[in-house]
Amino acid sequence: MKALMFGWEFPPHILGGLGTASYGLTRGMAEQEDLSITFVIPKPYGDEDQSFLKIIGACNVPVVWKEASYDEVERTLGGIMHPNEYYYYRDHIRYDYSRIGTNNIGCIEFSGRYPDNLLQEIDNYEAVAGVLAHSLEFDVIHSHDWLTYPAGIFAKQISGKPLVIHVHATDFDRSRGQVNPTVYSIEKRGMDIADHIICVSDLTRRTVIEKYHQDPRKVTTVHNAVDPIPNVEQFVKTPRKEKLVTFLGRITMQKGPEYFVEAAARVLQRTKNVRFVMAGSGDKMQAMIDLVAERGIADKVHFPGFLKGKQVTQMLADSDVYMMPSVSEPFGISPLEAMQVGTPSIISKQSGCAEILDHAIKTDYWDIDAMADAIYAIVEYPAIYQTLSKEGRDEVNRITWDKAGLKVRDIYNAVVYRD
Amino acid sequence: MKNICLYFEVHIPYALKRYRFFEIGNDHYYYDDFATEDRVRYLAEKSFLPANKILLELIQSSGKAFNCAFSLSGAVIEQLEQYAPEVIDSFQELAATGQVEFLAEPYGHSMASIFDMDEFERQVNKHAAKIKELFGKKPTAFRNTDFIYSDEIGEKVASMGYKTILMEGAKHILGWRSPNYVYQHAYVPKLNLLARNFVMSNHVTFEFSNTSWSEYPLTADKFVDWIAASPQGEDIFNIWMGYETFGAVQKDYSGIFDFLRALPRIALEKGVGFVTPSNLSNYQPVAALTAPYPLSWQGEEKDLSAMLGNPLQEEAVAKLYSVTERVNLCQEKNLKRDWLHLQSADYFRYMSFKNAWGSSFESPYDAFINYMNILSDFLLRVEAEYPTSIENEELNELLKTINDQEKMIAQLEKELKAAKKKKKEA
Numbered sequence: 155m156k157a158l159m160f161g162w163e164f165p166p167h168i169l170g171g172l173g174t175a176s177y178g179l180t181r182g183m184a185e186q187e188d189l190s191i192t193f194v195i196p197k198p199y200g201d202e203d204q205s206f207l208k209i210i211g212a213c214n215v216p217v218v219w220k221e222a223s224y225d226e227v228e229r230t231l232g233g234i235m236h237p238n239e240y241y242y243y244r245d246h247i248r249y250d251y252s253r254i255g256t257n258n259i260g261c262i263e264f265s266g267r268y269p270d271n272l273l274q275e276i277d278n279y280e281a282v283a284g285v286l287a288h289s290l291e292f293d294v295i296h297s298h299d300w301l302t303y304p305a306g307i308f309a310k311q312i313s314g315k316p317l318v319i320h321v322h323a324t325d326f327d328r329s330r331g332q333v334n335p336t337v338y339s340i341e342k343r344g345m346d347i348a349d350h351i352i353c354v355s356d357l358t359r360r361t362v363i364e365k366y367h368q369d370p371r372k373v374t375t376v377h378n379a380v381d382p383i384p385n386v387e388q389f390v391k392t393p394r395k396e397k398l399v400t401f402l403g404r405i406t407m408q409k410g411p412e413y414f415v416e417a418a419a420r421v422l423q424r425t426k427n428v429r430f431v432m433a434g435s436g437d438k439m440q441a442m443i444d445l446v447a448e449r450g451i452a453d454k455v456h457f458p459g460f461l462k463g464k465q466v467t468q469m470l471a472d473s474d475v476y477m478m479p480s481v482s483e484p485f486g487i488s489p490l491e492a493m494q495v496g497t498p499s500i501i502s503k504q505s506g507c508a509e510i511l512d513h514a515i516k517t518d519y520w521d522i523d524a525m526a527d528a529i530y531a532i533v534e535y536p537a538i539y540q541t542l543s544k545e546g547r548d549e550v551n552r553i554t555w556d557k558a559g560l561k562v563r564d565i566y567n568a569v570v571y572r573d
Numbered sequence: 574m575k576n577i578c579l580y581f582e583v584h585i586p587y588a589l590k591r592y593r594f595f596e597i598g599n600d601h602y603y604y605d606d607f608a609t610e611d612r613v614r615y616l617a618e619k620s621f622l623p624a625n626k627i628l629l630e631l632i633q634s635s636g637k638a639f640n641c642a643f644s645l646s647g648a649v650i651e652q653l654e655q656y657a658p659e660v661i662d663s664f665q666e667l668a669a670t671g672q673v674e675f676l677a678e679p680y681g682h683s684m685a686s687i688f689d690m691d692e693f694e695r696q697v698n699k700h701a702a703k704i705k706e707l708f709g710k711k712p713t714a715f716r717n718t719d720f721i722y723s724d725e726i727g728e729k730v731a732s733m734g735y736k737t738i739l740m741e742g743a744k745h746i747l748g749w750r751s752p753n754y755v756y757q758h759a760y761v762p763k764l765n766l767l768a769r770n771f772v773m774s775n776h777v778t779f780e781f782s783n784t785s786w787s788e789y790p791l792t793a794d795k796f797v798d799w800i801a802a803s804p805q806g807e808d809i810f811n812i813w814m815g816y817e818t819f820g821a822v823q824k825d826y827s828g829i830f831d832f833l834r835a836l837p838r839i840a841l842e843k844g845v846g847f848v849t850p851s852n853l854s855n856y857q858p859v860a861a862l863t864a865p866y867p868l869s870w871q872g873e874e875k876d877l878s879a880m881l882g883n884p885l886q887e888e889a890v891a892k893l894y895s896v897t898e899r900v901n902l903c904q905e906k907n908l909k910r911d912w913l914h915l916q917s918a919d920y921f922r923y924m925s926f927k928n929a930w931g932s933s934f935e936s937p938y939d940a941f942i943n944y945m946n947i948l949s950d951f952l953l954r955v956e957a958e959y960p961t962s963i964e965n966e967e968l969n970e971l972l973k974t975i976n977d978q979e980k981m982i983a984q985l986e987k988e989l990k991a992a993k994k995k996k997k998e999a
Binding site: 424512516523526530531535536537538540542 | 935945
């Protein structure tokens with residue numbers, strides 16, 4: 155079976171959890187020998203791991219027929235795509251996209267990020283999908299998140315192949331209910347036209363059914379998994395006298411940073427042997443710094459800023475408690491990463507990952523007392539730290555992407571062979 | 574002749590209240606009285622009272638051919654006295670027939686037999702005294718919390734004068750043997766061992782209303798026929814279960830009370846009699862059973878792993894029993910009361926990843942956190958009474974001096990008087 159996937163991010167150049175999940179899922183699905191995946195992203199950098207799938211950069215696919223010499227094409231593509239492949243796509247241009255600004259070889263520039271003209275970039279991506287749908291052979295289309303739904307829909311309309319969309323988040327999660335009507339309409343249209351909808355948690359599945367009015371029969375949960383951390387044993391805890399409690403992620407309304415600070419204030423009333431770290435950045439950062447000062451705990455709460463790659467893993471390994479008090483989290487991969495390095499996690503019940511974890515402490519995001527209680531217990535009672543650390547590590551090591559891949563495959567089979 | 578030995582455990586753990594860490598040192602009350610009362614009233618009305626009524630009728634109508642045994646934990650006695658005294662009255666009515674035996678057990682439904690034999694003995698004595706006070710007869714048969722049993726515990730119980738002890742008919746102890754015989758202790762021959770027939774007991778407790786069970790529906794006829802059809806020599810059928818089986822685990826509408834009502838009549842018709850554990854104290858045992866490691870009736874494994882199987886449980890229980898001696902030096906009434914309540918094995922089972930049934934906590938971790946917060950406060954109170962900076966022996970000496978001071982003064986005064994008298998005479 156051949157799958158054509160539309161994504162927005164792919165490691166190593168990622169901006170959020172979407173890239174990580176796309177990579178993990180495709181990697182897990184590649185275990186199935188009779189399945190080949192073509193993964194389209196707006197802008198590849200050439201250093202992506204293509205050992206198990208083929209990556210096509212939308213920025214290298216021509217949408218407007220322009221006369222270009224082999225040398226010119228080769229130079230412009232910069233080695234990321236072979237010129238012959240370019241010419242093959244150019245032969246399959248069926249529509250006139252000259253209204254879109256293109257470069258010397260008829261390709262569109264993509265930022266591959268989340269720029270201000272995001273909607274325009276989504277439209278352009280749809281145009282590229284049209285060319286690809288005419289050029290390639292595939293059995294099923296798989297779109298990751300709302301940015302790529304229009305591309306998936308277009309490919310379905312051209313090819314007549316079934317469309318599966320993968321909901322990694324909805325606008326209800328990002329906005330605490332204050333949805334953007336444009337985003338909502340793109341999401342809704344994608345879901346309406348899709349043959350099947352995959353959600354990353356039951357929480358998201360409920361949102362899709364209730365807020366987007368989808369038929370429950372075509373909505374399935376496939377929980378995310380987590381990739382093993384390479385050389386995990388090198389991340390060990392630096393010995394220190396004080397205990398470390400960490401929040402790590404975007405400091406935005408969705409992530410519930412204020413509950414972390416309030417819980418910290420409660421814990422510090424009782425025990426002085428703890429420090430709190432709020433790593434990351436975001437629009438609520440200044441407000442949090444102010445709140446920390448207001449509570450009089452500025453000497454105990456630290457803001458190291460945005461961490462990257464190995465710094466993140468080391469920070470998690472150094473922590474005694476990892477906290478994710480998200481108000482609404484479709485899945486939330488970070489507690490699983492913390493648990494991989496043996497750090498106990500406290501997560502909100504409003505997180506998708508709470509559905510598959512037993513060896514993490516779960517509280518309501520607003521229940522500051524329960525959170526504070528859990529932090530206090532983990533830093534004061536050694537047995538609960540040790541148990542969460544060991545059992546948690548064992549538990550996440552059993553959550554693997556190949557199992558998730560098989561569930562996605564079942565869905566492919568159902569939509570492809572439904573007649 | 575084949576006999577059924579019916580025994581019912583009556584126990585309700587105190588509901589612990591949500592106790593956050595910032596209350597440690599401030600709040601010394603650990604119980605959710607509302608939840609406890611609710612539970613006690615529910616069980617009293619749905620289970621204990623109707624079941625007691627039926628048992629009383631059965632005893633009266635069978636011309637004393639029917640009998641059975643109970644054990645009531647210290648916790649449940651106190652709760653019933655407070656919230657449902659009519660249940661105590663109805664147990665007393667049963668006791669007055671002379672056909673109902675009450676067994677001894679550790680007062681606090683505790684695992685003291687594993688950690689501290691002195692504490693264990695104190696609790697058993699306290700419980701036996703309470704049973705004597707309520708029901709007028711000192712128990713002669715013993716059953717440990719959750720049927721915890723080992724050779725060592727058996728030896729201790731025998732040394733306290735008990736002649737019969739109840740244990741789980743665990744496969745790893747019985748081996749090829751049947752539970753339907755009387756056995757004896759590995760090296761204290763005067764102690765008889767009775768083994769629970771957990772297969773038949775569980776048919777009643779867990780499968781009675783299970784429509785997917787191959788033997789559904791379970792009738793008294795069927796149940797007695799199984800017993801009657803057992804191989805010759807298998808004479809004792811130890812059908813033991815929690816009393817809440819009637820009316821709570823198996824609801825009224827399942828017909829469980831009719832089963833209970835019918836069982837004795839049908840058994841007696843088919844020549845199957847009834848015995849209580851003490852009736853079997855002079856019964857000739859067929860063999861000795863060895864149990865080097867403790868077993869219990871909990872979980873699949875029938876060992877202690879339900880209560881002591883993970884590091885959470887181990888830490889909690891170790892912290893609790895680290896202050897046994899100190900608490901027993903204390904005189905403060907509330908402290909001693911809490912000490913007994915906090916030992917209840919249920920609280921440790923709630924921390925189990927496999928056997929936390931009946932827990933009101935969301936997870937074993939939640940149960941652990943709450944218990945440890947309470948225990949931390951309790952330990953602070955013990956510490957305030959007797960600081961850990963003083964060694965136990967030293968403390969003992971000091972206490973002895975304090976406790977004996979009256980006596981000492983009296984004695985010295987006497988001596989003084991005598992000396993004065995002597996002087997006068999001289």
